[in-house]
Amino acid sequence: MHGAPVIGEAVAGRAVVVVGSGVAGLSAALAAAEAGAAVTLLESTSTVGGTTALSGGVAWLPANDLAAAAGFPDTPEDARTYLRGLALGDVDEELVDTFVAGAGDTASWVQRVTEHGWVALGYPDYHCGLPGGREGGRSLEPLPFTPTADVAARVRPALSWRLPMTQHEIIANTLNRDVLTRRRDEGVLTMGAAVVGSLLAAVLRLGVDVRVETPVASLRRDGERVVGVTLDSGEAVDGAVVLCTGGFERDPSLARAFLRHPSPAPTGAPGATGGGLRMAMGAGAALGNMSEAWWCPAMAIPGEEIEGKPLHRLLLAERARPGSIMVDGRGQRFANEAQNYNDVGRSLHDFDPGAFAFPRDPSWLIVDNGYRAAYPLGPLLPGEPDPDWLVRADSVEELASAIDVEADRLVATVSAFNAGAIVGEDPAFGRGRSAYDRFVGDRRLDQPNLRPLTQSPFFAVRVLPGTLGTKGGPRTDVDGRVRHVEGGVVEGLFAAGNAAASPLGMAYPGAGGTIGPALVFGRRAGACAASG
Template sequence: MDANRSANHAFDFIVIGSGAGSLCAALVMRTAGKRVVILEKTGLIGGTTALSGGVMWIPANRFMREQGIDDSADQAMRYLDAVVGEQQNAPAASRARRRAYVEQSPKMLDFLVEQGLRLRRIPSWPDYYDAPGASIPGRAVVSDLFDVKRLGEWRTKLRPGFIPLPARLEEAMQLPLIKRSGAAKKILLRILGRAIADKLTGRARRTAGEALQGQLLLAALKAGVDIRLDAAVVELLVDNGRVSGVIARIDGTPQRIDARLGVLINAGGFARNQRMLDRYIPGTSASWSSTIEADTGEMIEAGERIGAATAQMSARIGMQIAWPPGSERMQVKAAMQNDICKPHAIVVDRTGVRFARESSSHPEFSERMLARKDTAVPSWMICDSQYLETYMLAGSMPGKKKPQAWMDAKFLRRGDTIEALADACGIDGARLRATIERYNRFVDQGRDDDFGRGDFAYDRWVGDPLRASPDRPSNTLGKIERAPFYAVALYPGDVGTYGGLLTDEYARVLRADGSVIPGLYATGTSSASVMGYTEPGPGGSIGPALTWAYIAAHHALARE
C-alpha cells in the first residue's frame, strides 16, 4: 500500500477499536473540541466489554466517599504493592504506572459521570486478595441499567450482552438462591416487574457490560464522535519517527487516515489467535475464550512492526469453564468459578488430588490449573447429591434432574460410590477417596489446612450466603458424603489476555530500549497490564482500559 499518497480523511485523533476505553478517549477529545474517529473492524460496537459484567476496579472512587467507605490512593497502593509487587518480568506494572492508575482512575470516573453516565458501586464485592490495603466492601463500579432503545438506529450496532434482562448485576447474582431464599424470590419479582414495565412503556433496559457500552456509545454519538464500523486497520503510518495515521480497509478499499495528535490502540488482545497463544501461552486454546471472535491481536503485531516492545505476553485473565452439550458455539462459556466454591464440592487434577483453593478468584484458580497443566488440564469438579440438590451447576438450576444430553455426552459423570465415579473419570479410586476423606476431616474441624479455603473475605463472599452464621466456621466448606457422586471436567478458559504493547505512565507505546514512539498510545488488552500477572479485584481489566484511554487523550491534547 502506498502510504505516501494524500489522505482520504484527516482527524485530530484516531482510536482503533470500540471498547470502553475507546469511547472514553473519544469523549475527552470531543470535550476539547477535537475531531476524533473510532475505527472498529467488526460490525458491532462494544468489544468484549459488552459481553462482560462491565465491572471497573476504581480505588477511592466517588461512590465509596458518598457511602462513607474508607479508601485512598495510598491505601490502594499498599494493596497493589503487596499483590503485584516489583517484578522484573512485568515492566508495565511499574510503581510509577500503578501510582498513575490509582490517582487518575477516580478522575476518569468523575469525567464519565460529568458526561451523563449513570454509574454506581456494587454494594459488596471484596478485593480478591487478603493483603494490606485490601477493601472488603470493594472498589467495584458498574453501569446502572440502560435503555438501549435510546440509541435509535444504533441499537442494532451495539454488541448484545449476556443478560438480556433489566437485572442489576448483584440482583442476578442472587437468582441461584430463589428455591431457598425469600429475599431472592422478591428480587426475581422485582426483575420481572421491570421487564413487564419495559414492555408496556416500550423500553429495553439492559445491564452489565452492554449497559456500560450503551451509555458510552450514546454519549459519544451526542458529542459528535465519528464512528466507522467494518473498518479494519491494517497498517500504522510513521512520518519522521512519529505515528501520523493509519491505513484502514473501509468498504473493501484501503484508505489513508491522518491523525494530527496521535493514534490510540484499543483493539483487544489475542485470546482468539491460536498461533499467538501457541507462541506465548502454550497449552491454551482459543476455543476456551469468552472474548469476541475478533480478539485476534493483529494491532499488537502492527505495533511490533514499527518497533514497539511487548511485555507480559504470557499473562491472561483466566476463568475456569465447562462444556455442557450445546455450548460449543456459545460466545460466553459456562464459567464455573461460582460453582466450584460452594459446599459439597472440590476440584482435583487427573491424579485425584486437590491443588488449589476452590474459593480463590477465577484468575488465580485458572493460573493454578495452567501451572500444572500436565495433570490439571482438564481438572475434575467433584460433588455429591447434596450439591446437586442445592446449587446451580454449569448454568442449570438446583435439582438432581439434569438434561439427559449431559449424561449421554458424558459431560456429567456419575458414580454410586467414590470409586465408581473415579473410574468414570479415569482417576485412581483409592487416591480420590483419600482426597475426599481428608477434605471431609477439614470440614469437620472447620478449617482447610491444605489451602485455607474459607479463610478470607473473598472466600466468604463467593460461598453460600445462606450458610453464613457466627457458629459456622466457613460457608464454603461442606462434606462430600451423600451418594450418588458427580463430576464435571474443567478447563482453564479466559476472558482475555493480559499482555501486549508496553506503555509508560502516559499510555505512550515504548520501544524495547525504553524510548517513546511519538504519537502512538495503547490501552485495554492491546497493552501490557498495569496489574502485571494479577487481577487484584473485579474489573481489573476494564478499569485500566478506561483509565489509560483517559490519560492518553489528555496527554495527546497537552501537545498543542
C-alpha cells in the same frame, strides 16, 4: 503523581483514530472528543463493545467517592500499599501510581459526562487480607441502563443464555423474575453492556464517527511518526492512533508464542486476535507482560459459539459453594477452590516434568446431589434434567471411573475434605477463611463454603484453563504513548486496555481489575492524542 489527565485544547484540525470499541476504546474516544478532536472509532466486528459487553461490567477504581458513602472509606495511599503487596512480575510502578491517583476522578468523570451510574459493591479485594486491602467499595458496578433504539442496535448483544441481572444479583444468588422480565421487555442493559451502552451514547452525542465492520489493515506512517491507518478496504483514515483492540488470546500462533499455557479456553469476544499487537510490533514497540493474561477456570457447553468461534464460560461462584471440590487429572485437590478466578486459573498451568504434561488440564469440579439441588452449574439450574456434558454416578468410585481418575485417590481426596468440612475447616488449603471466599460462597449459611460431599448421586464438570483476555502488549507511558523498543516513544501511537502491557504484572487486585485500568488509561490516551 498523575491524577486526572491534563487536557489542553486540541490542536487545530487534530484528528484521532481509535481502533477497537471496548471500554478502553470508548473512553479514549470520549476523552478525545471532549478535548475537541475529530474522532473516528473503528470496530472490526459488527457490533460495539468487544469483551467488555460480555463481561460483568465491574470496574476496580480505588479511593472513589462512592466507597465512603457505602461505608467503605478508602485512600489512595492504602490502595498503593495494597498494589505494591501484589507487585509480582512485570510491574510498572509509575503506571501503578498514575492509576491509583486517577481512579477516583475517572469514576466521577464517567458519571459526569455520560448517563452512566455506579454503585459501590461490598465486594472484597481478591487479597483483602494484605496491607491496604479492603472488604468492599473499590469495585463499582454499573447501574442498569436503558439505551435509545440507535444505541441498542449497535451494542454487542448479551449472550443468549445471559439474563439481564446485575453482578450483585448473580453473586448473591438472588433472582426476581418480575424484575428480569421487565428489564428484558424494556431493553434494559446490565453489567458490561450497560457500561458500553452509556459510553457509546456519550461518544455519539459528541459527534464521534463510529464505524463497525471496519477492520484495519495497517498503520500509516510519515517517517517514524504514525499519522493514521489504512483499512482493509484500502481507505486511509488520518489521525493520531489509539490501539484498543483487546488481547490476542483468539490467535493460536500468538498464544503459542507468548503464553505459558499454549491453548487457553477463551471466554471473550471474537475480535481478540492480536491485530493491535501486530501493528505496534511493526512500528517498533517495546513489549511487556507478554506471558500474562486474566486467567480463569472455564467450562465448555457443547455447541456454544460466538460468531462461529468457540465460547467458554467462566466458573465463578460454582467453585465456592458448599458441597463441591475441584480435583486434577490425578484425583487430587490442588487449591482453595473459592479463591479468585485469576489465581485459580493460573494454578491450572502446573507442569509435571516427569510426565511432561499439564496434569490440571483438564481438572474437574465435583459436587454432590445436595449441591445439584440447590445451586446453578453454569447454565444448568436446580431441578432441570441432567445434560450430556454433566457426568453423573451413584458413588465416588463410579464417578472416578467415569472421569478416568484413580478411584482410591479420589475417594481419599473426598474423605479428607469431608473430615475437615464437618467441623467447618479446610486444613489443606484454608477454604472459607477469607472475606472474599465467604462473599462468593452461600452467605445465607453459617459455613458459606464448606459442607461434606455425602449425598448421592455425585456429579462432575470438566474444567479447562481459560482466560478472559491477555494483558501483554506494547509498553506505554502514563499518557498511553507507545514506547519504542530503542527508547523514547513511537510518535502518534497510543495504546490502552488489553491491547497494551498491563501495569499490574501478575496481579488481579479485585473484581473489575481489567475494566478499571482500561477506563483510566483509555481516558488519558484519548486526551493526550487529542492535545498532541
